[in-house]
Ligand SMILES: Nc1ncnc2c1ncn2[C@@H]1O[C@H](COP(=O)(O)OP(=O)(O)O)[C@@H](O)[C@H]1O
């Protein structure tokens with residue numbers, strides 16, 4: 001019983017910690033000189049993004065995966081987290097801790113308000129309410145709230161910011177008690193270059209914490225109640241339990257996760273713009289969670305990682321790159337192939353994501369986690385020649401029921 | 407004064423008078439059966455008792471307090487549990503988890519977060535849940551998903567979920583419908599035992615006269631939304647009016 005977890009979960013957590021710590025190696029499999037170097041993802045910006053969106057999705061999954069309430073408005077909390085963090089940088093200090101703390105508090109408060117209102121309805125009406133309210137927050141950020149948000153320009157650091165806690169010699173970039181987040185240490189091993197970045201490890205530490213908290217919630221009586229909400233609200237009511245406080249608590253927790261993600265985004269790049277609150281961002285976290293496997297522990301992280309990594313790779317593939325790849329083809333054919341593929345890469349990445357999402361939803365309703373399980377089961381069957389038997393996450397396997405609460 | 411006092415309750419659905427001037431008094435620690443043909447308004451009456459429906463007129467007092475205007479979960483906390491005609495269980499959860507939820511609700515009330523305790527660590531709750539599952543003869547099905555159970559098993563699971571809350575008043579809406587004979591008899595024994603051991607008052611709606619006459623001390627016959635007679639089982643058996651209205655075809 002380490003950290004209040006049983007043996008299996010402790011092992012699970014340790015694996016996640018190791019994966020997170022060694023991400024700079026794992027996402028950098030190719031040598032600098034190799035033609036495949038463009039598929040490397042081991043640079044700070046991308047790794048931090050994976051950690052940050054991982055946090056966002058883990059939190060979202062606590063609401064959506066467990067209770068079945070599908071919110072389209074979580075971008076609002078991400079945005080508020082970012083604004084709160086940048087304001088902390090401007091007014092108080094460039095040390096990241098106060099910024100992250102305020103980000104979590106502010107988004108939690110906003111989630112309390114939005115959750116209080118939208119949880120009066122369920123199913124599609126709930127989803128629409130969250131969408132409407134996030135859209136409202138987005139519009140407000142551009143209009144009446146410009147004194148706080150600085151409108152379209154976005155909220156930025158300025159040399160004359162008060163920063164009352166920072167002395168004259170303090171770092172001029174978000175930092176961890178003096179250690180600037182954009183500091184990196186490079187490790188060269190032969191042709192390989194690995195980057196260890198302060199910002200990434202800062203985000204990674206929070207990602208591990210976020211995962212741990214989510215794991216505890218999943219295994220707790222509170223998590224059981226959240227799953228009961230998804231399973232049958234009628235029965236909950238007739239068992240003396242009001243679903244509302246439970247759904248509201250889950251909503252606020254997931255809002256705080258989103259705020260944390262927003263705060264970390266601001267810490268990695270101290271600029272907050274309203275586009276972070278746009279509904280497409282809220283839609284992205286929905287896709288990440290479902291793609292990875294809603295209601296599972298690893299699913300959201302897998303979804304976030306896969307999407308952010310592929311987004312990065314696909315966006316980089318422009319027509320020039322494609323022409324290089326297909327130079328061996330006869331000219332006419334080359335042009336045709338490049339023309340076709342170009343629609344799915346670069347700017348067309350969204351199209352690929354859409355296709356991928358469709359395929360997963362059709363063929364693996366449980367997401368990548370279910371895909372992984374199926375492979376594991378097949379493999380075990382082949383080895384033992386018998387039934388696959390029970391697998392790890394059995395208790396918390398996503399139900400085959402529709403994703404939305406009735 | 408009974409533990410449950412229903413006075414002049416009326417409920418209309420559009421033009422349909424589902425309940426007409428219903429008066430019912432259930433004595434504490436008794437088993438009170440409600441019988442009557444399909445569509446008589448039996449389930450509607452239970453819906454009024456648990457707060458699912460609000461009657462047009464009338465009053466419902468439980469233990470001296472009014473039930474009307476309270477939310478279903480508040481009424482449950484007053485001590486009223488119900489087994490539904492179509493089982494209401496947590497289909498996505500395992501049988502054990504289904505029973506754990508009322509265990510927690512019973513101990514913690516309507517809401518408690520305890521997000522950092524593991525379910526497994528709640529050994530006392532799990533013991534309690536397993537114990538009641540043994541009582542309904544389902545201990546071997548602990549880790550099955552509730553949705554995969556047969557209808558009779560779902561019903562017994564729902565009964566276990568209600569019993570583990572130790573309600574003062576247990577409402578049972580056709581608890582043995584869809585059960586095999588052996589399980590019906592077992593259910594009768596179980597209800598009898600629980601009634602004697604824990605002094606739970608029960609209101610039972612049932613078509614199976616064997617069940618009714620084995621358990622009930624009072625019987626109310628409901629027809630077209632109105633109580634026809636209320637009497638002891640012996641007198642009901644012999645009542646020609648009842649035979650005509652309801653028991654005519656049933657084996658007594
Ligand atoms: N929610 C409802 N809306 C409209 N009519 C209803 C509703 N519930 C029950 N009824 C009608 O009220 C009458 C009594 O139904 P019910 O109480 O379910 O009968 P039973 O005695 O078989 O349990 C039936 O005619 C039924 O169709």
Ligand SMILES: [Mg+2]
Nearest residue numbers: 448449450491
């Ligand atoms: Mg009925």
